[in-house]
Amino acid sequence: MTDEAPATSGRIVLLTVSHRVAPGLLSWPAWQTLHAADRVLCADGGHPLLPYLREAGITVEAGTPAPTAQELVDACAGGRTVVVIPSTGVDGGGAGDGTGDGALTDGLARLAGSGRVQMPDLELLPGSYDLPGARLLDLVHVMDRIRRECPWSSVQTHKGLAKYGIEEAYELVEAIEDGDGDELREELGDVLLQVVFHARIAQDGLEEGEEGGEGGEPFSIDDVAATIVEKLIHRHPHVFGDETAETPEDVKAHWLRTKAVEKQRDSVTDGIPLGQPGLALASKLAGRVRTAGLDVPLPSGDGVGYDLLAMAVQAEKAGVDPETALRAAARTYRDAIRTAEAGGVATE
Template identity: 80%
Template sequence: MTTEAPVAPGRIVLLTASHRVAPGLLSWPAWQTLHAADRVLCADEGHPQLPYLREAGIGVEITAPTAQELVDACVGSRTVVVLPSGEGDQALTDGLARLAGSGRVQMPDLELLPGSYDLPGARLLDLVQVMDRIRLECPWSSQQTHKGLAKYGIEEAYELVEAIEDGDRDELREELGDVLLQVVFHARIAEEGREEDGAEPFSVDDVAGTIVEKLIHRHPHVFGGESAETPDDVKEHWLRTKAIEKQRDSVTDGVPLGQPGLALAAKLAGRVRTAGLTVPLPAGEGIGYELLALAARAEASGTDPEAALRAAARAYRDAIRAVERHAG
C-alpha cells in the first residue's frame, strides 16, 4: 500500500510599493521575486507598476482572485505574487485570514514583501498633493491670497511658541504642522502667479531649493573648508556671509519693524552689539524708553525679553486664576 505524498502548499507574496516612490524603482529582492514567480496577479489594470514590469519581461495577469482561488493557485510549491491594488485588498486578506483560521485548508506560506520604502520627508509629498486638491476644490481655500492668509501665519507662529513654552510635545507636533501648512499654502498660491501681474510664479520646490542653497552657503564649516569650534564661531560665519549676500547699508536693514516691541528693541540692541558699534540709547521720558533700556539690558545678558515677559505674564495669569478659585 502506498501513501500519497502531501501536496506542497506553495507561497503567496503580497508585494507592496510606496506611492511616494517613482514606479519601477523596486528593491532587488522584489525584482528577484517577480522574475522567479510562477504567476504575478494584479486586480488593477491601471496599476502604476505594470508598464515597468512588462518592460522587464514579467507577465502580469489582470485578475482579482478570491482567497480560495489564490490558495489553489499555489498548490505544488508554486509562488504567486499579488500586486495590491488598494480596492479589494482588504477582502482578499480577510479571506486568507478566515481560511487560515478554519483549520480545514493547508495554507501556503504568506509573505509581505515591501518593494520600496518611503524616504525621510516622504509625507511632505502627501501634504503638497493634498494642498493642490484643496486649492482646486475647496470654495474657501481656492479664493485665499497671500495678504488674506498673512494673519494666520502670525497666529500659528505664536501658537507654536506657546506649545514650546508649555513643554507640550503633542501640541508642538500639531503646531509645527500648522506652520508648515502656511508655507505650503503660500507656495501653492505663488505657483499660480495670479496675485501680481507680471510676477514670476514659484513652487514649493523653489522655496525648498532656496533655503537649501542658503543653508549650505551659510554653513561653510559644514559644507566647505572653514572651521567652527563654538556657537559664536558659527554665528560669526552666518553674519559675515549674510552681510555679503544682502549688501546692506545699515545693521538695522532686514529687522522687521512689525514684530512685538520688546523683541524689536532687543533685536536692534543685538545688531548694535554684534557690529561693535557704540550707540547710546535715546534719552526720553515715558514707559517706552524705560522698556527700551530694559530690553537692551536683557539682550546684553543673553535673555530674551519677550520670552521673559511672557513667562511673567503667564505666572500673573496663574495668580489671577488662583484668586478666582479662592473667591469662587
C-alpha cells in the same frame, strides 16, 4: 509504510511599493519574485508600476476586482505563487504607505486564525523604499489636489493667508514652551502647511505661464527648497567647505559675516521686521547694535514705552529673550488667576 509529504499550499506575496519612488526602480528580490510568480494581481488598473512590469514581460491581471482572501488562498493551490500589488493609497485618502486596502490582509488573518484552512506562506516583500523626508512628497501631492478641488483653498491668496501664518507661529512657540511633544509635532505640521500652501499659490503663476503675480515672480515648492538648501550650504562653510568652527560662537560669526556680504545692507537695522511684537523688536535692534559694536544711546522720553525699551535692551545684553521672559511671567500670572477663581477669591 512511509509518510507522504503534505501537499504544498503555495505562497502569497504582498509586494509593497512606494509612490514616492520612480515606479520602475524596484528591488532585485522584487523583480525576481515577479518574474517567477504564477500570477500577478493588481486591482488598480492605473497603478504607475504597470507599464514597467509589462515592459519587463510580466503579465499582470489588472483592473479587476481585488480577490477575497479565500479566492487568493484557492489560487495558490498546488504550490503556486501569487503576487498581489496593493494600491499606493494616497489618492484615496489612505496612508500612502504602499500597503493599500487592509481588507485583504484582515481577511487572510481571519482565515489563518480559524484553523480550518491550510494557509499558504505569507510574505510581505518591500519592492521599493522611502528615503528620509519622502512623506513631504505626500504633503505636496495632497496640497496640489486641495488647491484644485477645494472651493475655499482654490481662492486663497498670500495676503489672505498671512494671518494664519502668524497664528500658527505663535501656537508653535506655545507648544515648545509647554514641552508637549505631541502638540509640537502637530504645530510643526501646521507651520509646514503654510509654507507648502504659499508655494502652491505661487506655483499657479508658473502653470499659467505668467511673468509675475501676487508676491512677485511665480515659483514652486522645489524653488523654495532649492533656495534654502543653497543658503544653508553657503552659510555653513565649516560643514560644506574648508573653513573651521570649533564653537557655537564661531558658527554665528561665520553666519553673520556671510549674511553681511550677501545682503549688502546700508544699515544694521535693514531686514528687521517692524511688525513683530514690540519687545522682540527692541531686543533685535539691541542685538544688531551690540554685534556691530555701535555706541547708540537709548532715546529718552516719558512713558511706559521707553521704560520697556530700556528693559528689553537690558535683557538682550544679559542674554535673555524679553518676549520669552514676559510670556513665562504671564503664564505664572494666569495660573495665579485660575487659583484665585477656584478658591472663590475675587480679582480686580
